[in-house]
Amino acid sequence: MDGVILRLLFALGITIIVWGFYMVVAKRKMVRTIIGIELMINGANLVMIVLDYMIYGAITPLVATILLLSISVAASIVTVAIILMLMAYKLFKSEDITDLSELRW
Amino acid sequence: MLSIDLLIVMLMVVSVFGTLVFMSECKYVGRSLIAFIFFTVLVAIIYLYLGAPIVAAFQVLIYSGAVVAFMLLALSMMREEVVEGPKITLGILTRFIVGFIALSIVLLVAYYYVPLNLLTLPNSTMKSYLTGSREYVVSFFMWGVRPVDVVILGVFTLVLAAGIRHFYKEIMKRG
Numbered sequence: 001m002d003g004v005i006l007r008l009l010f011a012l013g014i015t016i017i018v019w020g021f022y023m024v025v026a027k028r029k030m031v032r033t034i035i036g037i038e039l040m041i042n043g044a045n046l047v048m049i050v051l052d053y054m055i056y057g058a059i060t061p062l063v064a065t066i067l068l069l070s071i072s073v074a075a076s077i078v079t080v081a082i083i084l085m086l087m088a089y090k091l092f093k094s095e096d097i098t099d100l101s102e103l104r105w
Numbered sequence: 106m107l108s109i110d111l112l113i114v115m116l117m118v119v120s121v122f123g124t125l126v127f128m129s130e131c132k133y134v135g136r137s138l139i140a141f142i143f144f145t146v147l148v149a150i151i152y153l154y155l156g157a158p159i160v161a162a163f164q165v166l167i168y169s170g171a172v173v174a175f176m177l178l179a180l181s182m183m184r185e186e187v188v189e190g191p192k193i194t195l196g197i198l199t200r201f202i203v204g205f206i207a208l209s210i211v212l213l214v215a216y217y218y219v220p221l222n223l224l225t226l227p228n229s230t231m232k233s234y235l236t237g238s239r240e241y242v243v244s245f246f247m248w249g250v251r252p253v254d255v256v257i258l259g260v261f262t263l264v265l266a267a268g269i270r271h272f273y274k275e276i277m278k279r280g
Contacts, residue, residue, distance in 0.1 A: 018262040059157040
């Protein structure tokens, strides 16, 4: 595969990671924060698979297995995060993530 | 040289970029989730293009299926549709201009900015060490990534995101 394509996909992966970080930091709605976390995980997966392709010229089974595990763990993370979001909404009647600062003691 | 493969990948990169912008700046969260579905499908297509069909299938099944369905269920359990910010009303010409600027910046970065010598480092590492241990080569390669490259790309993307956001706000102020 052309090196330009791999460099483009590498840059895309980094862009997705940073965009997810931006959504986590800048957005106040909890759903968008969870989407940002998912974006960061997706970007990390893409960077990993592109690096694997750059090193070995193909997707190795080890990296494919790690990616499957990563996707499954991401689903678990979002499940727990949504449950926490629902509990916070039930408690505060708000979806603003800054309202959770009242939980500090 | 512009090949068909490069054109396809560029199209996918631009589409992913569009879904990212729509996901973060859309008014309704439900529409952001629809953009998230498109995003996961596009990433799955990239996986398929790179030769990982099982990962692509898992991506579509888990993200587009389970995660989005669960998020929609959670949204439906909340009080009302979440509205963030005023409505964005952009003309078709303005959208084309924003898309053209974003595409130009992404292509400039991809063509003229080389993060590191990615394509020759693994071979030289293979020849130099000859350990046969993939883990050692991978760790050496990962440590060879210059952190300043990641920082530069990150700052660039943050500036781009802030610029698009500021641009949208200015457009809204002008009506």
